[in-house]
Amino acid sequence: MGFPVDLRRCQALGLAGTAFLALGGETAGALPAHDFLAPGSVQAVLGLVGVYFGVVLLIAAWVLLGGVVRGPEPPTPRSLLLVLAVWAAPLLLAPPLFSRDVYSYLAQGAMVDAHIDVYAYGPAQLGGPLADEVAPVWQQTATPYGPVFLVVASVLSALTRGQLPAGLLGMRLIALLGVALMAAALPRLARHSGADPAAALWLGALNPLVLLHLVAGAHNDAIMLGLLGVGLVAARGRWPVLGVVLITLAALVKAPAALGLVAVVALRSRGRGPRAVLRYTVTTATAAAATTVAATAAAGTGYGWIAALKTPVSPHNWSPTSLLGRVTGAALDQLGSGLAPFALPAWHAAGLLVTAALLLFIWLRLRPGPVYALGLSLAAVAVFGPAVRPWYALWGLFLIAAAAPTGSVRTRVAAASAVLALTVLPSGAPADVEQVILAVSGGVLALVVLCQAHQAARPQSPVRERTA
Structure with a gap:
C-alpha cells in the first residue's frame, strides 16, 4: 500500500510547501535593496534551501492531487478552489519571489502618475528609491506593457503614495484577482470544450507555476489571462461584444492576448458559412478597435505602446x-x-x-x-x-488545461510544468554553482522527508512468533 492520499492531505502538504516558500523568501527572495543579504550569508543559505524544500513539497502535493482528481471520487471544482486559496494564503505577505519585475511595475506606475512618458524612458528617468529597486538591465528600457496595465499601476501608485511595502501588497492583490478570474473561467471553458472541469482547474489554476510566478511573483500575466478567460466565457455565451471588449483589454495589458480575438470569431462562426465568418470578423474588429481607442484615450498614455512592442529583451534570455x-x-x-x-x-x-x-x-x-x-x-x-520566461508557459497552458482533448496531453503539460517550476532562483538573479547546489540540496531534503513519510505510512507486516 502506498502513501495515503486524499484531498485533505494534499491540501496540508501544499500548504506546508507554500509556507516554506514564504519563510525562505524572507531571506532569499527578490528583496528590496535595504533588506538584501549576501548570497553566502547563513540566512540567505537557509532561505534558499527552504524555498526549494517548499517548491518540491508543493510540486509533490500537486502531483498527488492530480491522482485524486483522476480517481473514482474526484473532488468538486468548489473543493479545488478552496485548496487553491489555502495554498496561496502564505504567499500573500511573502516578499516577491523568482523575479524583480514587480518593482518595474511599481516604478512604471509612478512614472505615469508623474506624467513621464514610459514609452520613451526607462525607470532611471523617475529616479529615487523606487527606481533603484528595478533590475539594472531594465533601468533604461521603455515599458512593453499596454495602457490598461499602466492605468492599474498608476492608480496603485497614487493610492500607496510610492510606499514600497504597500505597493508590493497591492500588486500582489491585483495578481490574485487575475488568478481568481482564471479559476472562475476554467470550469466554464472546460464544460464548453467537453473537458473535465476539475482536471482543468488542477492543471490550469493549481499548477505550481501559477502559485510561484503569478501569486508569489505578482506578474501582470495574471491580469492578462484572467481578462482573456472571462472574455472567452462571455464571447461563447450571450455577450459576445462584452467578450471582445474584455479580450481587447487583456491585449492592452500584454499583446499576446490579442490572439483571443481570432478565437472569438471561431467561436461565433463555428459550423457556419464564409459570410458568417466575414460578418463576425468585421464585428469583432470594430469592437476591438473601439475598445482600443477608448482605453488608450482614457489612459492618456498615447499610442507609444505600439512601438514599445519592440522593446529589447534581456541579453541573458x-x-x-x-x-x-x-x-x-x-x-x-x-x-x-x-x-x-x-x-x-x-x-x-x-x-x-x-x-x-x-x-x-x-x-x-x-x-x-x-x-x-x-x-x-x-x-x-x-x-x-x-x-x-517560465511564466510565459502559462499563456498557452491556461487554455490547454481547459480544452485538452486527451489525458496524455495533460500529462505531458503537467510534466513540463513541474520541470519549469524548478528553473528560477527565488531572488530572480542568474544562478551560480553554489546556489544551484543549495537549491538542489533543499529539493533533495524534501524528497527524503516525503520518502520517510511514505515509509512511515506503509502498514507493517505482522511478525510471526516462532514456535518451538
Whole structure:
C-alpha cells in the first residue's frame, strides 16, 4: 500500500510547501535593496534551501492531487478552489519571489502618475528609491506593457503614495484577482470544450507555476489571462461584444492576448458559412478597435505602446531564437565577419516566421476547438518569441488545461510544468554553482522527508512468533 492520499492531505502538504516558500523568501527572495543579504550569508543559505524544500513539497502535493482528481471520487471544482486559496494564503505577505519585475511595475506606475512618458524612458528617468529597486538591465528600457496595465499601476501608485511595502501588497492583490478570474473561467471553458472541469482547474489554476510566478511573483500575466478567460466565457455565451471588449483589454495589458480575438470569431462562426465568418470578423474588429481607442484615450498614455512592442529583451534570455542568435553571433565574431550584429535580429525574425507558420497550421489545417487552438497558438508564441520566461508557459497552458482533448496531453503539460517550476532562483538573479547546489540540496531534503513519510505510512507486516 502506498502513501495515503486524499484531498485533505494534499491540501496540508501544499500548504506546508507554500509556507516554506514564504519563510525562505524572507531571506532569499527578490528583496528590496535595504533588506538584501549576501548570497553566502547563513540566512540567505537557509532561505534558499527552504524555498526549494517548499517548491518540491508543493510540486509533490500537486502531483498527488492530480491522482485524486483522476480517481473514482474526484473532488468538486468548489473543493479545488478552496485548496487553491489555502495554498496561496502564505504567499500573500511573502516578499516577491523568482523575479524583480514587480518593482518595474511599481516604478512604471509612478512614472505615469508623474506624467513621464514610459514609452520613451526607462525607470532611471523617475529616479529615487523606487527606481533603484528595478533590475539594472531594465533601468533604461521603455515599458512593453499596454495602457490598461499602466492605468492599474498608476492608480496603485497614487493610492500607496510610492510606499514600497504597500505597493508590493497591492500588486500582489491585483495578481490574485487575475488568478481568481482564471479559476472562475476554467470550469466554464472546460464544460464548453467537453473537458473535465476539475482536471482543468488542477492543471490550469493549481499548477505550481501559477502559485510561484503569478501569486508569489505578482506578474501582470495574471491580469492578462484572467481578462482573456472571462472574455472567452462571455464571447461563447450571450455577450459576445462584452467578450471582445474584455479580450481587447487583456491585449492592452500584454499583446499576446490579442490572439483571443481570432478565437472569438471561431467561436461565433463555428459550423457556419464564409459570410458568417466575414460578418463576425468585421464585428469583432470594430469592437476591438473601439475598445482600443477608448482605453488608450482614457489612459492618456498615447499610442507609444505600439512601438514599445519592440522593446529589447534581456541579453541573458534563454528563448531558442535568442540562444541561437547569440551562438551564431559569437561564431561570426570569431570569424571576423561583419554580419555578427545581424545574427540576433535574423534569428528573431526567423522565430516570428515559424510562429506565423504554426498559427496558420493550427487554425487552417489542424482546426481543433477554438479554445484549444488558442492555447496551442499562445504556446507557440511563447516558445518561438524573442523572450522566454517560465511564466510565459502559462499563456498557452491556461487554455490547454481547459480544452485538452486527451489525458496524455495533460500529462505531458503537467510534466513540463513541474520541470519549469524548478528553473528560477527565488531572488530572480542568474544562478551560480553554489546556489544551484543549495537549491538542489533543499529539493533533495524534501524528497527524503516525503520518502520517510511514505515509509512511515506503509502498514507493517505482522511478525510471526516462532514456535518451538
